[in-house]
Structure formats: structure tokens, C-alpha cells
Amino acid sequence: MALAQGTGGSSSPESVALGEVLAFFGTVADFAVGSAPEEGDRIASLAAAMAQIAEISEEEKDALYFAARLRNIGGLGNPAFAKGEERSERDKMMAGWDVPVDGARISARIEALPQSTADIIRWQAECWDGTGYPDQLRWSGIPHTAQLLHLARMYARIGDPEEALSAITMESGRCFAPAYVRTFVMWFHTYGGEIEYVPPPYHCLRSERTSVREVLDCLSAQVDAHNATPGRAGRIAGRCAEIGACLGFDSEQLRQVTLASMLFGIGELRAQAQEASQFDPLGRLGIETRAQHAVDAAKLVAQCPYLAELAPVLRARAEWYDGTGAPEGLRHDAIARPAHALAVSIAFDALDESYRSRITEERALPIVRLETAAGTQFDPEMVRALADVVKARA
Amino acid sequence: MIELPERTRRISASRLEEILREHDCASVVDPFMGVPTHLNYLKRHGMAVHGGDLVEWFVRAGEGIVVNDFTVLRDNEVAEIVEMLPGKIYALDLFKAWEGVFFTEEQCIYLGVWHDNVHNLRSDGQTGLAILGLWNVLCYWLQKVQYPDDMQDIAPSELAWNYIRKTEQWVATNLRRNTVRRADVLSTIGAQSADALFLAPPARNSFRSADARIWMWEAWWQGNPYFNIEHAYRDSLFGRRSADEQGYARAVAAVLSSAQEYPLVVLQTSEQRVRDFEPHMRNARANVEIRAPHPHEVYLIGTK
Numbered sequence: 001m002a003l004a005q006g007t008g009g010s011s012s013p014e015s016v017a018l019g020e021v022l023a024f025f026g027t028v029a030d031f032a033v034g035s036a037p038e039e040g041d042r043i044a045s046l047a048a049a050m051a052q053i054a055e056i057s058e059e060e061k062d063a064l065y066f067a068a069r070l071r072n073i074g075g076l077g078n079p080a081f082a083k084g085e086e087r088s089e090r091d092k093m094m095a096g097w098d099v100p101v102d103g104a105r106i107s108a109r110i111e112a113l114p115q116s117t118a119d120i121i122r123w124q125a126e127c128w129d130g131t132g133y134p135d136q137l138r139w140s141g142i143p144h145t146a147q148l149l150h151l152a153r154m155y156a157r158i159g160d161p162e163e164a165l166s167a168i169t170m171e172s173g174r175c176f177a178p179a180y181v182r183t184f185v186m187w188f189h190t191y192g193g194e195i196e197y198v199p200p201p202y203h204c205l206r207s208e209r210t211s212v213r214e215v216l217d218c219l220s221a222q223v224d225a226h227n228a229t230p231g232r233a234g235r236i237a238g239r240c241a242e243i244g245a246c247l248g249f250d251s252e253q254l255r256q257v258t259l260a261s262m263l264f265g266i267g268e269l270r271a272q273a274q275e276a277s278q279f280d281p282l283g284r285l286g287i288e289t290r291a292q293h294a295v296d297a298a299k300l301v302a303q304c305p306y307l308a309e310l311a312p313v314l315r316a317r318a319e320w321y322d323g324t325g326a327p328e329g330l331r332h333d334a335i336a337r338p339a340h341a342l343a344v345s346i347a348f349d350a351l352d353e354s355y356r357s358r359i360t361e362e363r364a365l366p367i368v369r370l371e372t373a374a375g376t377q378f379d380p381e382m383v384r385a386l387a388d389v390v391k392a393r394a
Numbered sequence: 395m396i397e398l399p400e401r402t403r404r405i406s407a408s409r410l411e412e413i414l415r416e417h418d419c420a421s422v423v424d425p426f427m428g429v430p431t432h433l434n435y436l437k438r439h440g441m442a443v444h445g446g447d448l449v450e451w452f453v454r455a456g457e458g459i460v461v462n463d464f465t466v467l468r469d470n471e472v473a474e475i476v477e478m479l480p481g482k483i484y485a486l487d488l489f490k491a492w493e494g495v496f497f498t499e500e501q502c503i504y505l506g507v508w509h510d511n512v513h514n515l516r517s518d519g520q521t522g523l524a525i526l527g528l529w530n531v532l533c534y535w536l537q538k539v540q541y542p543d544d545m546q547d548i549a550p551s552e553l554a555w556n557y558i559r560k561t562e563q564w565v566a567t568n569l570r571r572n573t574v575r576r577a578d579v580l581s582t583i584g585a586q587s588a589d590a591l592f593l594a595p596p597a598r599n600s601f602r603s604a605d606a607r608i609w610m611w612e613a614w615w616q617g618n619p620y621f622n623i624e625h626a627y628r629d630s631l632f633g634r635r636s637a638d639e640q641g642y643a644r645a646v647a648a649v650l651s652s653a654q655e656y657p658l659v660v661l662q663t664s665e666q667r668v669r670d671f672e673p674h675m676r677n678a679r680a681n682v683e684i685r686a687p688h689p690h691e692v693y694l695i696g697t698k
Contacts, residue, residue: 093563094438094566101408104408105412119687119688122406122408122409129530129533129534129537130429130431130530130533131530131557131560131561134407134408134435135405135406135407135408135409135431135432135435136407136431136432136434136435137404137406138533141403141404169546170546172541172544172545172546173534173537173538173541173544173545173546174534174545178541178544178545181544182544
């Protein structure tokens with residue numbers, strides 16, 4: 001079937017890897033703003049199908065696909081969704097209007113994306129009658145691809161096909177240009193409202209312009225901004241790398257621990273601010289919450305073929321060395337070494353941050369406190385290596 | 395059927411904000427303001443904004459969403475705008491001249507009722523919100539003529555209610571003084587000092603072919619269906635005196651030379667018209683950068 005054939009073209013391994021990581025970025029953002037799982041795929045596929053009916057150029061179709069996948073990346077770190085000071089509902093609503101612009105700014109930095117991707121993201125919530133946001137563009141001032149994305153988002157959000165059809169036709173001339181509502185109705189009646197999966201057009205990505213690592217750095221920075229933990233991933237990745245070097249990690253283990261350090265925060269994106277910070281990183285209080293964050297992070301990376309190997313590492317970061325941790329009660333060598341290193345580094349960072357901010361002034365130095373948990377919560381070898389790293393830095 | 399231009403000017407306030415922030419601007423003047431939704435965006439993002447235009451309803455709308463920091467309309471106040479009030483005498487035939495030409499009889503009656511109700515509102519902020527909200531109704535009706543089978547029939551008062559409510563959600567404060575004025579471009583430029591001047595000049599002779607949605611609403615606000623918007627522009631800098639190419643060039647040069655005090659000038663135009671402005675900008679400014687994210691959205695950015 002034509003719609004399931006994608007946009008053609010062969011993809012290099014680099015562009016496939018980049019495409020998978022970009023799609024992952026979108027999935028993480030969807031998770032952060034509370035979108036249903038698989039919604040990104042559904043929206044991208046529906047938008048691509050309507051673009052085919054509307055006879056939009058191949059280049060624009062590719063841009064539309066990635067805009068659909070990345071439509072929520074502006075939600076990462078946006079005050080409407082992120083942790084931070086309490087805000088009124090109205091303030092949250094107004095902050096939420098900036099999600100498309102913030103997303104456009106992030107995607108504009110990813111030069112590998114098709115050129116108009118950022119503008120489609122920017123204007124995905126504009127309404128044909130000028131009552132949308134952020135710019136209140138109207139009529140032909142709104143790119144047609146942005147209108148198709150808006151339409152696809154509404155269809156996916158409503159869920160029930162008949163109800164969505166009715167709601168969208170009601171919006172003809174208001175949210176949506178009548179021409180695009182007609183396109184949608186044509187699609188709906190041709191395919192009975194069933195969205196067929198469209199393979200991602202990874203071939204269009206200019207992987208020589210943006211590396212996978214740059215995208216992950218960008219994602220990691222947004223996740224830290226969202227969790228109100230600026231710079232955390234970088235600090236932890238640095239310590240993990242040094243621990244790994246001390247203990248002779250092989251290159252694969254070093255790669256895993258570095259990437260896991262950059263990504264473990266994705267599991268905390270939906271946590272409330274107080275939930276993330278109220279527990280001491282040492283001890284059993286809050287272990288279920290930490291385990292849930294670990295499981296969430298592992299589930300998210302498991303959806304990305306390029307990063308799926310990190311899932312066991314992320315999942316095990318709340319396990320205890322003595323087997324009394326969660327979620328599975330793994331112990332000793334059943335826990336991968338990168339997960340041991342990650343666990344001790346995360347705990348050290350939390351203790352160190354609170355120590356520096358004098359929240360726990362009366363307590364001992366973070367590394368001294370960590371040493372008390374060696375052999376129970378943490379692998380003693382990892383704690384010793386971290387102590388060496390900390391001493392060397394001091 | 396009335397002809398509505400397919401392409402209207404695209405002013406992306408979010409893109410403009412990016413340019414202004416790059417140059418550390420915290421205030422901006424726009425003497426060709428038009429519908430001031432872009433100034434509202436900049437205001438909501440903390441910038442002090444000052445707009446000017448010759449068309450009165452643009453300025454009134456600016457009082458609603460640019461100057462106004464807090465005033466919104468309560469449910470009963472919206473109801474008093476959108477419905478015929480019992481016991482009140484209305485000039486129901488005020489817009490009869492448009493009946494059967496642009497609008498139906500019912501629509502013309504509502505236009506008369508709304509004209510009266512809005513003119514009786516108590517504050518400039520409320521008036522501005524109502525004017526802008528109801529303008530969306532006018533646009534909806536005119537578009538519906540173009541797409542009769544695609545757009546829903548919605549009761550006028552319901553449509554008006556929804557659009558006024560949508561409009562007032564943009565009201566916000568930035569704890570700065572924001573202004574709008576009904577004035578020609580040079581008066582607005584001279585009346586304010588700000589970090590940046592934003593210009594989106596009208597095309598040559600564009601006042602002669604003003605969008606029906608714009609002139610009709612001015613006619614509605616004035617309560618005169620025969621109102622000719624050319625009057626507003628006739629003696630202005632970009633009016634008759636700039637009808638020919640040289641006159642237009644002189645007008646552009648005059649605007650840019652009057653803007654010398656502004657550290658930054660951002661002129662938005664299209665790829666097609668950029669040559670009308672680039673030489674003048676280069677004459678007026680030491681450094682000029684051209685940014686063209688889209689053929690219909692080209693920015694000439696001039697710094698001292």
C-alpha cells in the first residue's frame with residue numbers, strides 16, 4: 001500500500017542511528033508532557049498520510065514527519081511541565097504557549113533535520129482564524145504542513161475516530177483551513193480512520209551536520225533543565241568515566257556508563273519536585289520511587305534500537321549490592337558494573353549538591369557518608385574508586 | 395463575493411523576539427502596528443512595547459491587548475456585548491447597506507447591535523478586547539462566504555462569545571509601561587525612545603487595495619458602512635505622496651533617517667521587496683544583516 005511505503009530513499013547507518021535517537025528525543029518529550037505512548041508515531045504517520053493526499057513535496061513531508069516526532073521537545077524544561085516554583089493554572093497555560101517556540105529553538109540547533117522542521121514545530125498550534133499560539137498567525141500565513149500537524153495532533157488526542165471526525169469538521173474555518181479539513185475527511189473515508197504506520201524517512205537526515213552525541217547532549221541538557229538539576233548529567237558522566245578508568249572498564253562499559261549517566265534523568269521527568277528530592281539517596285526510604293524512575297527510564301530507552309542496550313543498566317541503578325534493592329533484588333555480579341558505577345555516582349552527586357548548598361551542614365562529607373553504605377547499598381569497589389576520584393580532584 | 399487576499403503579512407512575534415533578544419533589547423517601537431497581536435506576544439515575554447497606526451480600530455485593539463494589563467470581561471459583560479439588550483433601542487439598520495452584498499440581514503443587525511454595545515463599554519481595555527474578538531466574527535463570516543459548505547453555521551452571539559473569550563486570554567502584564575497611539579509613522583518614532591524599532595512598511599499604494607477585513611472593521615467601528623479607509627492614509631507619509639516609486643523611496647528613507655536614535659532597526663519585508671529597502675537601510679545603518687527564514691519573511695537588521 002502506497003501509504004506504508006514511506007518516502008523512499010536508502011538510509012546510511014549513521015542517518016538511521018541519528019533518526020532513532022531523534023525519535024527517542026521525541027518519545028522522551030512526549031513522556032515528560034504526559035502524551036500517550038505511541039502517540040508520536042501515530043501523529044507522524046497520520047500527518048505523512050495526509051501530506052501525501054495534499055500532494056506536499058517530498059522535502060516538506062520529511063520535515064513534517066520529524067516535526068511530528070519532535071513536536072513536544074519544547075515541553076522539556078518548560079515551566080508548564082517542569083519542576084520548579086509553584087505556578088498558577090493561568091501561568092502554566094501561558095507558559096505552555098511557549099512549548100512550540102522552545103521546541104523550534106531546540107530543533108533549529110539540530111542541523112541534520114530537514115530545513116523547515118523547526119518552523120513546523122513553531123507553528124503547530126496556530127489556528128487558521130488567528131486564535132492559536134505562539135504568533136497568532138492566520139490564514140495563509142500558517143504553513144500548510146503546520147496545519148496538517150495540528151490536525152493530526154487533534155485526531156490522535158481525541159482517540160475515538162468518529163468523535164475526532166466530528167470535532168475536526170466543527171473546527172473547519174476556525175482551527176483549521178477548510179482545504180485541510182477536506183484532506184483529512186478524504187483520508188478518514190479512504191482508510192476508515194485507521195492510521196497506518198509510515199516508516200521514518202531517516203534518509204533525509206544530514207548526519208554529517210549533527211552527531212548522535214550532540215543530540216544526546218541536547219536531550220540530556222533539556223532533561224536536567226526539566227528536573228531542575230542543571231549540569232547533573234555532565235557531572236555524573238564525568239565521575240562515572242573516571243571511576244571506569246580507575247577500575248579498568250572496557251570501552252563498551254565506558255560507553256554504556258557515559259550514555260546511561262546522560263539519560264537516567266528521563267525516568268524522573270514525571271516525578272513531582274518534592275518526590276524527587278525528599279529522599280536521602282542513602283537508605284531505604286524512597287527506594288520504590290527510585291526503582292520506578294529506573295524502570296521508566298529503562299522502558300523509554302528500550303524503545304530506541306540504538307540505545308536499547310542501556311536498558312538493563314538504567315533499570316539496575318536502584319538495585320542494592322546486597323540484593324535488597326529494587327525493582328528485582330539483583331545482587332553482586334548480577335548487576336552490571338556500569339550500573340554499580342552509575343548508582344554510586346548518582347548518590348554522590350545528590351549528597352554533594354545538598355552538602356554544597358548547606359542543606360545538610362551538620363552531616364559528614366558526602367564521600368564519608370557513602371563509605372558507610374559500601375557493601376550494602378553500593379559495591380565497595382565502586383565506592384573506593386569514587387573516593388580516589390574525589391581525592392584526586394580535591 | 396468579496397475578494398479576500400490569499401496572502402496576508404506574516405509577522406512572527408516569536409521570531410522577532412529572538413532577533414531582539416540577540417541584541418539585548420528590552421523595548422521596541424512598531425509604528426506600522428496593524429493588528430497588534432505581535433506586540434502582545436512581546437509584552438507577554440517581558441518587553442516594553444509601543445505601537446502606532448493610523449487605523450483607529452487597530453489602536454483600540456492595542457488598548458485591549460497591549461496597554462491593558464489586567465482588565466477582562468466578566469460573563470455578564472460579554473453577554474451585554476453579544477446580545478441585544480432588552481429595553482434598549484438600537485439602530486438596527488446602521489449596516490443595512492452591507493445587507494445582501496457582504497452579509498445577511500441577521501448579520502447586519504448583529505453588527506449594529508454590537509457597534510452600539512461596544513461603544514457603551516466602560517473601559518478602553520474592555521472596548522479593545524471586544525473590538526478584536528468581534529473582528530474575528532467578521533472574518534469568520536467573510537470566510538464562510540468563500541467556503542459555504544465547509545464551515546459551520548454558528549449563531550452570531552455564540553461565535554462572538556467564543557471569540558471575545560479567546561481574545562481576553564491574551565491579557566497579561568509585564569510590569570512595564572506599554573503604549574499605543576493613533577499617529578503617523580514619524581510621530582510614533584519620535585514620540586518614544588526604545589532599544590529597537592520594528593518596521594513592516596506597507597507596500598506602495600497598498601492603502602488603495604486594503605484587505606476588506608481591515609477596512610470593513612474600521613467602517614464598523616466608525617458606524618459608517620460607506621467609510622473609506624483611504625481617508626486615514628491620504629495625507630500620511632505612505633499615503634498619496636508615496637504613490638510613485640520615487641515618493642515611496644523618499645518615504646522609506648525618511649523613516650530610516652528619523653530612526654537614528656534607535657540602537658537597532660529591524661525591517662521585515664519579503665524576498666520580492668527586499669531591494670526596495672536594502673539600499674536605504676545600508677545608507678542609514680553601519681551594519682546590516684539580512685536574515686531570510688522564508689521568502690515571505692525577510693528581516694533587514696540594522697545596527698549602528
